[in-house]
Amino acid sequence: EDQVTQSPEALRLQEGESSSLNCSYTVSGLRGLFWYRQDPGKGPEFLFTLYSAGEEKEKERLKATLTKKESFLHITAPKPEDSATYLCAVETNAGKSTFGDGTTLTVKP
Amino acid sequence: NAGVTQTPKFQVLKTGQSMTLQCAQDMNHNSMYWYRQDPGMGLRLIYYSASEGTTDKGEVPNGYNVSRLNKREFSLRLESAAPSQTSVYFCASTRDRGNYGYTFGSGTRLTVV
Numbered sequence: 475e476d477q478v479t480q481s482p483e484a485l486r487l488q489e490g491e492s493s494s495l496n497c498s499y500t501v502s503g504l505r506g507l508f509w510y511r512q513d514p515g516k517g518p519e520f521l522f523t524l525y526s527a528g529e530e531k532e533k534e535r536l537k538a539t540l541t542k543k544e545s546f547l548h549i550t551a552p553k554p555e556d557s558a559t560y561l562c563a564v565e566t567n568a569g570k571s572t573f574g575d576g577t578t579l580t581v582k583p
Numbered sequence: 584n585a586g587v588t589q590t591p592k593f594q595v596l597k598t599g600q601s602m603t604l605q606c607a608q609d610m611n612h613n614s615m616y617w618y619r620q621d622p623g624m625g626l627r628l629i630y631y632s633a634s635e636g637t638t639d640k641g642e643v644p645n646g647y648n649v650s651r652l653n654k655r656e657f658s659l660r661l662e663s664a665a666p667s668q669t670s671v672y673f674c675a676s677t678r679d680r681g682n683y684g685y686t687f688g689s690g691t692r693l694t695v696v
Contacts, residue, residue, distance in 0.1 A: 508684050517587075517673050518626075520684030561626070569633075573618075573626040
């Protein structure tokens with residue numbers, strides 16, 4: 475059974491305090507791993523797609539990396555506007571997608 | 584540049600009532616999806632349509648039906664609502680499944696009493 479586990483469930487940071495969110499996965503045949511940001515009361519917003527181990531993608535203060543078993547979303551010098559829930563999802567070669575439960579990030583000024 | 588539009592945004596139903604959630608996208612995407620999001624259970628796929636004219640069951644299809652009316656529109660119908668269907672429903676679309684991220688709508692918050 476395909477599984478996606480995100481940790482921690484919640485993360486509180488001070489503005490400027492860098493950290494990482496983890497997404498570990500067990501799937502049969504990974505086609506792609508996706509990161510989304512979700513603000514309260516809104517739909518998820520696509521951030522990155524990663525396809526193979528060793529791949530990295532960057533956007534502003536966010537950097538996503540991928541290994542064979544997990545992905546990390548690194549947040550460098552976060553700002554309060556980075557506060558949101560970050561979702562990880564995997565899609566298999568069979569076309570099945572599975573979402574993790576998310577990590578809720580709070581950045582205090 | 585509307586993206587994915589869902590209606591209604593909020594709805595309260597009585598047990599046994601029926602309703603249709605509407606979804607439309609203006610990005611010429613081929614694939615469309617319906618998810619439900621519940622606390623502690625993440626996003627779960629209800630139904631999807633890989634292309635116009637096709638629909639398939641997802642992880643939690645029981646109690647729902649869908650219609651891919653044309654390339655733009657994908658509706659979700661609850662024939663006889665149950666309290667267990669209280670949730671936030673999201674419609675999403677993508678140009679190429681597996682190669683591009685999904686664009687999500689803003690959601691429909693449904694309460695069944």
